[in-house]
Amino acid sequence: MVNIKASEMRTIDRVFQMESGYVLDFSDRTIAEFFLDELNIDFNDPKFAANGSSKAKRLRTFLQAVDKGTAARTLRELLQYRRSIYSARGRKDDLPNADGMILEVIATLEGKSARQPDSGVAPPPAHVPVPVELLKSQLIALHDLPPQRRGYAFEAFLIDLFKAYSLQPNSPFRLVGEQVDGSFKFDGEFYLLEAKWQAPPTPASDLRNFHGKVVDKAAWARGLFISNSGFTSEGLHAFGRAKSIVCMDGLDLWTMLDKRIPLPEVLDRKLRHAAERGEVYCSVSELFNIRS
Template sequence: MLDFSDTGFADFFSTELKINIDEAKYAVRGTSKGKRLRYFLQNCDDATAIQTLSALWEYRTDYLARSGEDDPVKNVEARYRSLLDRLSATGAKKSKDNEIDPAPEIDRIKIAKIKTDLMQVTSLSPQARGFAFEKFLKNLFDIYGLMAHASFRLQGEQIDGSFQLGNETYLLEAKWQGKPTGVADLHVFHGKIEQKAAWARGLFISTNGFTEDGLIAFGKGKRVICMDGLDLFEILDQEISLSQVLERKVRRAAETGCPFIRVRDLFSY
């Protein structure tokens, strides 16, 4: 594929798109560069496909200029532009990035109930609150079909649960404490993620948020996204799809490297 070596292909995706193309999920139909690229393009959103194709087109143009070769593909630029136009037209029919997809009608009674449950958790003692909060989160993920598992214990560590977002498995850390979460807890959780499969991701929920210094010290480019208590309240109060919130947090983290982007900054309402 062009003049990419395996390492160069991985570096291109990492630098241009902040994506690890060597992840196992992209190789389900074969490990060659072409098959991984094809699978990636077939499963990403239209905007990401356009960004990927544009970056590859620029690289291809430079490659042909360096090699001095004639383009082996007839009418390639017109075909390329036509493909981008089709993708752009498809994307235009979808919801705009700053619009909210409302929670499904069939779930609104459940959403109202779980919103009440969240308010009731605040009145419990600290020990009871922790268990009730984990139960609340499992119910929340179940409402949105995220295949949640309750908390489980591995040798030497406690995981507060897991869920499925698209094709990705996320481990969960949930803290209801009196002060914002700092860098130490973030690093501990990220350490747990790094000990799991390469495709594992993490969601850290801290009801009282995160310290600004902690987020800065934690750094960018981690396999963790973050959510606070206000995020949870606004998801329920504004009836925003939890899946949509998580997808936008993941995308913004991929674009900026920042693990915590507030719901209010992802949507306009």
């Protein structure tokens, strides 16, 4: 059972510092304890030493031998451990896009990069690479557009972004007395979208207005507010906590694409943060511990 391509394994080698036979700062004892405690797996099983007994060779053999779900879960746990190393030491990460690199491999293993087919529709190829560089170019190009065109172009960019990550976006639609900039589906839930490209940061009144649109829909509806210019700190404070929306800004979009962090991972972190802290906004840099 081969789960991981050679190019993806080179990424894993680089992120987890495996080129010399080691895996991060693990010793033989601590890596065995890590796998037993976090994954309930015996890392010293002789079958994982079929291609060599070093920690790196065992890990490579393990990742190719187990099912894709287990491989993905292992990479997530190792990535979390890697983050804890840099956080504990207060050091700047020498590979700042490490999260994005590994999360792309995980997305491939979990099949999240390809569109999930509707019932009765033939399945697409297992993995469609996300055109990250093209999306970055599109985002940069928005700055050169005249104001009257920029808003519509921003919405079109976001539709392309959601399509790239198989989030089933709908284009802008109008209701009586209001307009919604679109919607998408993430992790089985439907989200309404508000997108703004304007010079000043978004105030509390705009947040309240969008939140009102969301809560007036179905009880399970949620919302994502994307403001390229960000949000005023006063507005976020005045808007309050424990709402049905989360927020992103232009820097979030750029950081996500530049560090190659999949959009579903960003949404997952933002939703978790909102659930745990009650805050509708936390930057991607903070959520993924990215230091400038």
